[in-house]
Amino acid sequence: MFLTFLSDLGYEDPFLGLCKGVIARVAPEVRVLDVLHSVGPQDVEMGAAMLASAVPFLPAPAVHLVLVDPFRTVPARAIAVQTADGSIFVSPDNGVASQAWDVAGGAVQAHVLDDDSLWNANAARTFRARDVFSPVAARLADGLDLAQVGSSVPIEELERLELRQARLHDDHVHGEIVQVDHFGNLTLNMQRHHVEAAGIALGDDVEIRCGGKTLQVRYALTYGEVPRGRVALCEDSFRTMCVAVNQGSAAAQLRSTRGEPIVIARVHAEPAGPEGPVRVYDEAPSSVTA
Numbered sequence: 031m032f033l034t035f036l037s038d039l040g041y042e043d044p045f046l047g048l049c050k051g052v053i054a055r056v057a058p059e060v061r062v063l064d065v066l067h068s069v070g071p072q073d074v075e076m077g078a079a080m081l082a083s084a085v086p087f088l089p090a091p092a093v094h095l096v097l098v099d100p101f102r103t104v105p106a107r108a109i110a111v112q113t114a115d116g117s118i119f120v121s122p123d124n125g126v127a128s129q130a131w132d133v134a135g136g137a138v139q140a141h142v143l144d145d146d147s148l149w150n151a152n153a154a155r156t157f158r159a160r161d162v163f164s165p166v167a168a169r170l171a172d173g174l175d176l177a178q179v180g181s182s183v184p185i186e187e188l189e190r191l192e193l194r195q196a197r198l199h200d201d202h203v204h205g206e207i208v209q210v211d212h213f214g215n216l217t218l219n220m221q222r223h224h225v226e227a228a229g230i231a232l233g234d235d236v237e238i239r240c241g242g243k244t245l246q247v248r249y250a251l252t253y254g255e256v257p258r259g260r261v262a263l264c265e266d267s268f269r270t271m272c273v274a275v276n277q278g279s280a281a282a283q284l285r286s287t288r289g290e291p292i293v294i295a296r297v298h299a300e301p302a303g304p305e306g307p308v309r310v311y312d313e314a315p316s317s318v319t320a
Contacts, residue, residue: 036096100124115135128190129191138185140182141177194206239293
C-alpha cells in the first residue's frame with residue numbers, strides 16, 4: 031500500500047529525512063509518495079486545504095500521513111481515521127485531515143495512537159512526527175490492522191476544520207485567498223458556480239478588490255488568454271477559481287497573501303461615448319485605453 035506524506039517540515043533541516051528514515055526502517059517495502067512538505071509552519075488551514083485538493087489524485091486506498099502539528103500546552107491527540115474508500119489518515123487531532131476525510135467518502139472509524147509499543151523507543155515530546163506518527167503510519171501501510179494502534183474514539187468527538195465558504199451578494203462574490211503557490215497564483219475559496227451566479231460569464235471583465243487594490247481584469251478560460259504580464263481570473267487545475275498573471279506573479283502584483291479577503295464583482299457595461307468604450311487595465315491604475 032502507498033504511504034502518502036504531506037507536512038510543514040520543509041527541506042532546510044533533517045526533520046523530513048528522519049521521518050522517512052523511520053518509515054524505511056519500520057517498513058522497507060512501503061512506497062512513500064511525497065505530496066507537499068512546504069505547508070506554512072504550523073498552518074493547519076493551509077495543510078487541510080492542500081490535502082483535500084490532492085486526495086482525488088492520490089492512490090486509494092492508501093495511508094495518508096499528515097503532519098502539521100502546532101505545539102499546544104496539551105498536545106493534540108495522535109489519531110488514525112479510516113474512510114469509506116479504505117484509506118487511513120494518520121494525523122494530529124487538530125482538523126488538518128478532516129476536509130480530506132469527506133473527499134475520501136467520509137470517516138467510518140477512528141483510533142488514538144496510544145499503544146506506545148508501536149512508537150520509537152524513548153519518544154521525544156517535541157518530535158512526534160518522527161517518533162509517533164511515522165512509525166505507526168509505516169506499520170499501517172505494511173498491513174497492521176487499524177484496531178491495533180490504540181483505543182477507539184467516536185468520530186463525532188474528532189476536531190473538524192471547516193473551509194470558509196464564499197458568499198454571494200447580488201453581482202459580487204466575497205471570498206478569500208486560500209493558497210499562494212510557487213508561481214504566485216492566488217487560489218480562492220470559490221468555484222465557477224459562484225462567479226456565474228453573480229452574472230459573470232467567460233470573457234467578461236470583472237473587478238477584483240484585494241489588498242487595498244482594485245483591478246479590472248478578464249475572466250478567461252486560462253491565464254494564457256491574456257497578454258503577458260496581465261492579470262486574469264480563471265479556473266485552475268483543481269477546478270477552483272484563481273487569480274493569475276500570464277508569465278508573472280499575481281501575489282506580487284496584488285501584494286496579497288494567504289487568508290486575505292477578496293471580492294470578485296461583475297463590471298456592468300457602460301454606454302459608449304463619442305470615442306467608444308473605455309477600459310481600465312490592471313497594470314497602471316491611471317492608464318486608460320480607448
